Every structure is written in structure tokens, then in C-alpha cells.
Amino acid sequence: MVEKNLSKDLIREKIDKHCNEPIRLFTDDYTIYFGLEGHSKVKEHHIIKHSEKExxxxxxxxxxCENRHSLLRQYLRIFRGVSKKKLNTYVKFFQFTFNKGVNWFGNAIQLILNNCTNTGR
Structure with a gap:
């Protein structure tokens, strides 16, 4: 999902929502990640210091994460611009195809057929 406003609070909310057990966290040195080692669900926080060329x-x-971002940028480039309103849909489709691999189309058809069967259509 595309987040509109990245913040320390948002990162903490995501950890609370998606992590059931204590986690080892790996981030770069972007300031919104500072202080996460104090979060109750973060048992370790490893920081890669890009600002120091690490x-x-x-x-x-x-x-x-940076790899996925670079692939997403290449994917979006073929559309020669995407409206902010529709960006989340493009990102979700990219995520689906990336996660399903070369057989993404077959997986999409199967999901559609299962949905039609389950809704009685």
C-alpha cells in the first residue's frame, strides 16, 4: 500500500498491527526509524548507515526493499505517469505479479474463478 505520510508513528503502528512476536528489524538510517529499538515488539534493531556510504x-x-522499489519504478515508467489517485492500484497489481512469479496470470484467473464460485455467480 502506498502511504501518504510517512512518520515515526506510522512505522510504530505498522509494527503493532503486523508483528505478533518480537522482531529483528533491519533499516537504513532514515530518521523515521530512529528510536525503534525502544518499541516493545523490537528485540533488535540493525541500522545500515547509507549516510556514511555503508x-x-x-x-x-x-x-x-530497495530492490523492490527499483523494480516498481521501472514497472511504473512504462505507463508514462500514473495519477496519485490510482497509484495504490498499480502498486497492488505490481505486488501481485511479483509475488506470484511467472504464473501470475494463471493465479489471477484462479482467484477470479474462485471468487465467482464463492459468490454464486
């Missing part, structure tokens, strides 16, 4: 620390890195 991109990995042993096995710790945050490249997966």
Missing part, C-alpha cells in the same frame, strides 16, 4: 554490515542489509 550498504551492508556483514549479513545485514536493506537491499530487498
Amino acid at each position: 550498504y551492508a554490515d556483514g549479513e545485514n542489509h536493506v537491499n530487498n
